[in-house]
Amino acid sequence: MEVWIMGLQNLEETRVYLFTFFLIIYIIILTGNFLVISVVASETRLHSPMYILLCSLSLSEILFTNNLIPVFLHVLWENGAAMYLTGCLAQFYVCGSLGATECFLFASMSYDRYLAICKPLHYISVMSLEFCREIVLCSWICGFASMLITLILVCQLNFCGPKVIDHFFCDFAPIVELSCSDTNVVKIETFIFSSTVTLFPFMFVIGSYVCIILTILKISSSTGRKKAFSTCSSHLAVVCTYYGTLISVYVVPARYYSSESNKIMSLLYTVVTPFLNPVIYSIRNREIRIGIRRLLCET
Structure with missing residues (x-):
């Protein structure tokens, strides 16, 4: 059985420009995240919990982007495309699993930044490399395992509808339709799963x-406070955008949105x-x- 992915409709005049724009974004996302992974892998001094978490996030973004954007570009270029x-x-399944994994990451x-800033004397004893690797492994396993229940329930449905997905990728709501x-x-x-995976980590x-901001306020140096606030605000902006959109799309009832x-x-x-993450979390470092x-x- 084939389904037809509609993509972004009524954009004939700007389709080529949008394709070029998103293709450039796609290349930047891959380049930025590959650079982060390469740097962390090649620099032994960066083999610390914070950079291992950043590296894991970059790997997740690469897989997430490769799962979605090539199909999106094809659909955009063809003004719609068929998919089995x-x-x-x-x-x-891959999109949902990686989305859940990133929520945990x-x-x-x-938590890593909380320990480093608010509990610096306990950081080394708590956030060891072994514990960090366990956190990363648990994030990936929980992300992919938790989506299996949703996938099994979706696969048990009978699909006899119009076979048209009014989206640019195979998301939950258009599949169920x-x-x-x-x-x-x-x-x-799905509501329970989405609420648990997004609201609690958020x-x-x-x-x-x-807690981090309250600790920063106690810093005597105004330069140190300004730098710390700049870092925290940019991190929070990305996190709020990510969690906020996930909550809006998967937790808030679909009838409230067109x-x-x-x-x-x-x-x-x-x-x-995915475009902002390597810039905000890594390249600014x-x-x-x-x-x-x-x-x-060296190259």
């Missing part, structure tokens, strides 16, 4: 940064945050910049 239902479900990174089965169970499960991140609004919000967490310069000079 099995491929559509696979894209949905963001929470882990906020293809079914002529009772979808209440899978919708309730609250944890906000709580961690509140199809076009849903597409725009989806672009924020599928394209914008002095050690990463030095490593990138050294890596480029």
